[in-house]
Structure formats: structure tokens, C-alpha cells
Amino acid sequence: MAGHVWAYARVSTRDQNPQLQLDALEASGYDTLVQEKESAKRGVLRPAWRELLPLPQPGDTLKFWKSDRWGRSAADVLATVTELRDRGVQVVSLTENFDLATKEGRLMFGVLALAAEYELELRAERQADGIAAARRRQAEGRMLPGKKHIGRPPATGAAELAALRGLIADGKSVTEAARILKIGRSTAYAALAAT
Secondary structure (H helix, E strand, O other): OOOEEEEEEEEEOOOOOHHHHHHHHHHOOOOEEEEEEEEOOOOOOOHHHHHHHHHHHHHEEEEOOOOOHHOOHHHHHHHHHHHHHHHOOOHHHHHHHOOOOOHHHHHHHHHHHHHHHHHHHHHHHHHHHHHHHHHHHHOOOOOOOOOOOOOOOOOHHHHHHHHHHHHHHHOHHHHHHHHHHHOHHHHHHHHHHHH
């Protein structure tokens, strides 16, 4: 009898859409899907992932869309794959076409995991360089055209602020008003304090 087929999908930010992963996993087939919306950066707990890991039994399969869904550290990803394989769990990547049952497949998996970690570190470095350059331009009084400050644009514009004030005037708490407007509570408090 074939083992249980587990599938894992993860997106790391609010604006990412997991549908591409979900479609691929559904097309390949599974018995149980575990999905979460958490970052994979070091120090961030991913409760669904932590609950899933001990569940697959020998003969089961754990499918995922791509190895970078498992975490940002190549060492962590490789240790997890090794642990699962030692327990007799088959590990399947839908987008990275290699067989983890072979030494060549494990080598390719390791190379891809290291390449993904390298790309993430490069991206973080470029972002830090961009922020430093923007701060220098701001200090020198020469911001880029159309830019007034560094960082994300405010989550609340004039219309949201007016709606927030209207809800509070109607007797809603700041927390309730923020929930209705789908903005963070701290964002609502900050917007009210800034005006």
C-alpha cells in the first residue's frame, strides 16, 4: 500500500499569492496539504512547518513546490531533507527536476539550495545599499524626483484617515476601526498621532 502524500506550501509576505504553488501541488496530487504564510528568515517560527515535520512516516512522501519554500539557509534545508530521507520519507520537489534518492540528485539539490541562499543574501545587500544611498541623498538635500521620504509610502492616505476618524466618531474603538479598514492597529494609532 502506498504511503500518505503530504504537500507543503508557503508564502512569505502578505502580498504574495500562493496560487501557483497550490495549483502545481494539486496537479501532482496529495492526501494532506499544509499551508502557511510566514517568512523563512532565521529566527522566525513557522508553526505549520514545525507541526508537519514529525508527521510523515516511512513510505510517505513530502512534496513541495521549490526548495526555497523550506527556508533561507541551505544548511537547514539540507539537514531537513537528510533527516526525512533517514526516516524513509520520500522528498519531492515539483520544480527542481532531480531524484533525491541518488547522490547526483542530492548534489543538485544542495547546489540549488546554496544558490537560492546566495540570491537572498545578494538581494538583502542591494536593499541595504539602496537605503544607505537614499539616506545620503536625503542628508545632502537631493532626494530622487517624486520622493519625499525614505521607506514605504504611508499605509493611510487622506481618505483612509477620514474614514478612520469617522468610525471613531461613531463610537468604534481604534482597534475596531483599524480592523474594518484592514489596516494595522499601530498604523491607525500612528496616523492619528501624526495629524
